[in-house]
Amino acid sequence: MVAIPEGKVGGYGAHDDDDDKPGFFARWFYSTNHKDIGTLYLIFGIISGLIGGYLSFMMRMELAEPGIQFFDTGHQYNVFASMHGLIMIFFMVMPAVIGGFGNWFVPIMIGAPDMAFPRMNNLSFWLLPVALICLLISFAVPGSASGNGFGGGWVMYPPLSTSGAPGPAFDFIIIGLLAAGFSSIFGAINFITTILNMRAPGMTMHKMPLFAWSVLVTAFLLLLALPVLAASLFMLFTDRIDGGTGFFDPAMGGDPEMFQHLFWFFGHPEVYIMILPAFGIVSHVVSTFSKKPIFGYLGMAYAMVAIGVVGFVVWAHHMYTVGMDVDLKAYFLAATLVIAVPTGVKIFSWLATMWGGSIRFTIPMQWALAFIFLFVVGGVTGVMLANAGVDVALHDTYYVVAHFHYVLSMGAVFGIFCGFYYWFGKMSGYLYNKWLAAAHFWLFFIGVNVIFFPQHFLGLNGMPRRYIDYPEEFELWNQVSSFGAYITLAGVFFFFAMLVEAFIRRRPASENYWGEGATTLEWTLPSPPPFHIFNTLPRIEDTDDGH
Amino acid sequence: MGVKRLTLAASAAFFAMTSAAFANKPTDGGYWLQDAATPVMVELTKLHNFVFWIITAITLFVMVLMGYIMFRFSEKRNPVPSKTTHNTLIEVIWTVVPIIILLVMVVPSMKLLYMQDALPETEMTIKVTGNTWNWEYAYPDLEDQVEAFISNPLEKDDAGDLYLLKTDAALVVPVDTKIKVLVTSSNNLHSFAVPAFGVKMDAVPGRINETWFEVLPGKEGTYYGQCSELCGVNHYKMPIEVEVVSKDEFKRWVANGGSFRKVAALGGTATAAQE
Numbered sequence: 001m002v003a004i005p006e007g008k009v010g011g012y013g014a015h016d017d018d019d020d021k022p023g024f025f026a027r028w029f030y031s032t033n034h035k036d037i038g039t040l041y042l043i044f045g046i047i048s049g050l051i052g053g054y055l056s057f058m059m060r061m062e063l064a065e066p067g068i069q070f071f072d073t074g075h076q077y078n079v080f081a082s083m084h085g086l087i088m089i090f091f092m093v094m095p096a097v098i099g100g101f102g103n104w105f106v107p108i109m110i111g112a113p114d115m116a117f118p119r120m121n122n123l124s125f126w127l128l129p130v131a132l133i134c135l136l137i138s139f140a141v142p143g144s145a146s147g148n149g150f151g152g153g154w155v156m157y158p159p160l161s162t163s164g165a166p167g168p169a170f171d172f173i174i175i176g177l178l179a180a181g182f183s184s185i186f187g188a189i190n191f192i193t194t195i196l197n198m199r200a201p202g203m204t205m206h207k208m209p210l211f212a213w214s215v216l217v218t219a220f221l222l223l224l225a226l227p228v229l230a231a232s233l234f235m236l237f238t239d240r241i242d243g244g245t246g247f248f249d250p251a252m253g254g255d256p257e258m259f260q261h262l263f264w265f266f267g268h269p270e271v272y273i274m275i276l277p278a279f280g281i282v283s284h285v286v287s288t289f290s291k292k293p294i295f296g297y298l299g300m301a302y303a304m305v306a307i308g309v310v311g312f313v314v315w316a317h318h319m320y321t322v323g324m325d326v327d328l329k330a331y332f333l334a335a336t337l338v339i340a341v342p343t344g345v346k347i348f349s350w351l352a353t354m355w356g357g358s359i360r361f362t363i364p365m366q367w368a369l370a371f372i373f374l375f376v377v378g379g380v381t382g383v384m385l386a387n388a389g390v391d392v393a394l395h396d397t398y399y400v401v402a403h404f405h406y407v408l409s410m411g412a413v414f415g416i417f418c419g420f421y422y423w424f425g426k427m428s429g430y431l432y433n434k435w436l437a438a439a440h441f442w443l444f445f446i447g448v449n450v451i452f453f454p455q456h457f458l459g460l461n462g463m464p465r466r467y468i469d470y471p472e473e474f475e476l477w478n479q480v481s482s483f484g485a486y487i488t489l490a491g492v493f494f495f496f497a498m499l500v501e502a503f504i505r506r507r508p509a510s511e512n513y514w515g516e517g518a519t520t521l522e523w524t525l526p527s528p529p530p531f532h533i534f535n536t537l538p539r540i541e542d543t544d545d546g547h
Numbered sequence: 548m549g550v551k552r553l554t555l556a557a558s559a560a561f562f563a564m565t566s567a568a569f570a571n572k573p574t575d576g577g578y579w580l581q582d583a584a585t586p587v588m589v590e591l592t593k594l595h596n597f598v599f600w601i602i603t604a605i606t607l608f609v610m611v612l613m614g615y616i617m618f619r620f621s622e623k624r625n626p627v628p629s630k631t632t633h634n635t636l637i638e639v640i641w642t643v644v645p646i647i648i649l650l651v652m653v654v655p656s657m658k659l660l661y662m663q664d665a666l667p668e669t670e671m672t673i674k675v676t677g678n679t680w681n682w683e684y685a686y687p688d689l690e691d692q693v694e695a696f697i698s699n700p701l702e703k704d705d706a707g708d709l710y711l712l713k714t715d716a717a718l719v720v721p722v723d724t725k726i727k728v729l730v731t732s733s734n735n736l737h738s739f740a741v742p743a744f745g746v747k748m749d750a751v752p753g754r755i756n757e758t759w760f761e762v763l764p765g766k767e768g769t770y771y772g773q774c775s776e777l778c779g780v781n782h783y784k785m786p787i788e789v790e791v792v793s794k795d796e797f798k799r800w801v802a803n804g805g806s807f808r809k810v811a812a813l814g815g816t817a818t819a820a821q822e
């Protein structure tokens with residue numbers, strides 16, 4: 001679609017208050033500006049990514065050979081694994097992709113001057129550092145008799161999270177996750193309201209850029225799934241109180257399996273919450289660098305809606321071995337396979353967008369292409385795991401670890417870096433150094449594949465997950481996997497080198513530094529966009545270019 | 548204690564020798580499923596391999612297609628992009644073909660699922676209880692002859708190469724017999740898993756789960772598995788060891804009060820505190 005702004009680009013005149021930025025403290029701490037809040041989210045995501053990455057690196061070091069090298073006990077390892085999972089999901093991927101890029105670009109793409117509820121936006125962000133601090137405190141306070149911290153896994157199943165973790169460590173996690181959950185719910189309300197009510201004249205739903213679509217669907221998933229998490233956390237909380245409730249305690253007539261159902265009713269949509277915005281980003285990048293509008297726009301938008309809807313009725317595929325009724329398993333098997341269809345539509349539509357295009361292999365395009373390929377690898381092992389019969393062999397083994405890292409650590413994270421390089425110039429106003437960025441990409445791409453591909457072998461051969469130590473037969477692939485962690489770490493260094501270099505050199509980015517293919521509204525604004533945008537609303541021309 | 552340990556180690560070594568040929572455990576640098584010892588695992592392996600070829604074909608197809616597109620439609624070779632954004636036929640194809648593939652997959656998948664889950668007429672029952680952090684095995688049908696016993700992991704010095712697999716007392720079962728397994732837990736969650744049997748069943752407090760296996764004739768030997776649901780600090784260290792013996796030998800074992808050797812009798816540790 002082509003945007004024709006009225007008058008000058010974005011309608012800026014000398015009288016506009018685009019330079020009227022508040023002072024440092026007011027700007028960054030009381031911020032109600034969607035771009036500044038987006039930046040805060042991104043910085044927060046990077047910091048959390050470093051913490052989560054440190055935890056995973058320590059685990060890979062430990063697992064590099066049989067025996068226990070670095071950790072004191074299995075408990076400490078479990079704490080690292082649990083916190084790594086929680087931090088990566090709630091404090092790295094979600095803030096970066098929804099809070100960061102969503103805040104930055106959803107209002108711009110739909111031609112809105114800001115988010116609908118700017119103050120709530122501020123609250124959404126500032127709940128997160130509080131939440132993260134709660135999680136970090138949890139490391140240092142007693143968890144169970146085995147030591148400090150909570151080691152019950154990111155899924156927090158009782159009884160390990162109730163009678164198995166009597167110390168305050170898990171209470172801090174509950175509080176932290178409740179805060180993060182409310183942050184997300186507020187954010188979701190904000191996005192839904194903004195997208196439904198604040199689109200510029202002519203920006204109909206069926207003209208709306210796919211990234212905005214992806215955030216809209218994600219926001220609905222958040223709104224419906226997170227209250228369930230909050231409720232189940234609260235039930236854990238009251239179960240933990242001496243003389244409290246017994247929702248999950250069989251001795252009091254409760255059922256620990258009920259928690260698993262509640263958790264995964266949230267947990268499965270959660271995986272789409274992490275991946276849908278990445279789908280949106282990749283769509284834009286693929287279209288931009290093929291110099292072609294997205295192929296099958298409506299199919300793409302409604303495939304995301306379909307994934308979102310079906311994503312709510314497949315949760316028990318995470319629980320095939322809990323002893324469920326066989327007919328129920330058969331249902332979840334079939335329903336899970338259904339998701340493969342809209343997912344396939346997305347993959348093939350990206351390929352069709354490139355078909356006939358004039359492809360430029362820029363850095364963001366490389367991340368996008370890698371995303372598509374790696375997501376296919378992670379997706380097809382998901383099809384394997386959906387087969388309840390086969391899952392009996394693979395459940396809770398490294399095959400699952402490989403599967404979800406292919407979709408998260410390579411899917412969601414590659415989507416994030418894809419967006420980061422695509423919009424870096426737009427957000428910062430500076431161009432990055434191609435060579436540093438390319439080194440980051442290649443080291444990362446090779447690194448994560450070396451880490452996670454061999455884990456399929458470990459899982460097939462039977463290595464269970466969440467193990468600090470393993471029989472010596474598993475040594476070879478664990479060694480390879482840990483070696484990959486070093487490569488990835490090197491990639492991370494280049495990422496920061498790229499950032500530092502760009503801010504030192506300050507090569508200014510033009511309004512539309514990608515040229516012809518970049519057609520969404522953010523490319524009509526200066527880089528970086530002024531503090532206040534669209535003082536005069538852009539008007540979207542009535543063409544059907546977009547689809 | 549010392550003497551007991553020694554006899555244990557000695558008998559363990561003896562059994563390791565006699566059954567080494569059949570031992571089923573992870574293979575060094577292994578990259579595939581463990582060899583099947585039960586009909587369910589045979590079918591599971593077949594289905595896995597069938598699905599594996601499908602997903603590999605899909606992945607390769609996408610990879611080749613992407614490679615071709617990247618080559619053919621690079622900026623250099625194709626400077627002027629087309630404007631096509633629709634093609635109903637192709638969109639229908641890439642929706643319908645995956646559906647067909649999934650339908651082809653779902654039939655054998657359902658068959659396996661019902662085979663695993665529909666308990667046949669079983670000839671014998673064992674009861675498995677997960678404790679923190681060991682397993683307790685009982686033979687409800689043979690209660691009078693065989694006492695329930697605890698199976699503890701062996702330390703590295705005793706277990707040698709089989710560290711984290713070997714225990715001080717294996718679950719003993721006859722070959723070629725349909726065995727019902729009742730799985731439960733005394734406190735945390737655990738999961739009773741024997742990869743070569745295609746068995747993995749969560750041990751949930753307050754609930755008794757059922758599964759079954761039947762070791763194929765000629766597959767006598769020692770099989771190993773590991774706890775497969777996070778259960779706390781020693782989750783990695785509660786291995787499962789199953790000794791499959793001939794029917795005659797099993798009868799002798801039962802007649803002998805459940806031993807070819809001494810096993811630790813059920814003691815107070817069964818309900819050891821969670822932490």
Ligand code: HEM
Pocket residue numbers: 053056057059060081082084085086088089093152153154155401405408409410412413448451464465466467485488
């Ligand atoms: C490339 C960097 C990464 C490495 C080296 C890594 C490594 C690991 C390791 C070693 C485990 C523990 C496996 C186990 O013992 O069972 C783990 C678990 C996990 N990881 Fe990662 N990971 C990485 C990135 C990510 C990302 C980006 C995410 C999420 C977006 C993520 C999500 C998880 C989750 C949810 C778990 C499960 C935690 C649990 O078992 O409770 N990881 N990862």
Ligand SMILES: [Cu+2]
Pocket residue numbers: 267268271314315317318
């Ligand atoms: Cu799921």
Ligand SMILES: [Cu+2]
Pocket residue numbers: 736737738774775776777778779781782783785
């Ligand atoms: Cu366990």
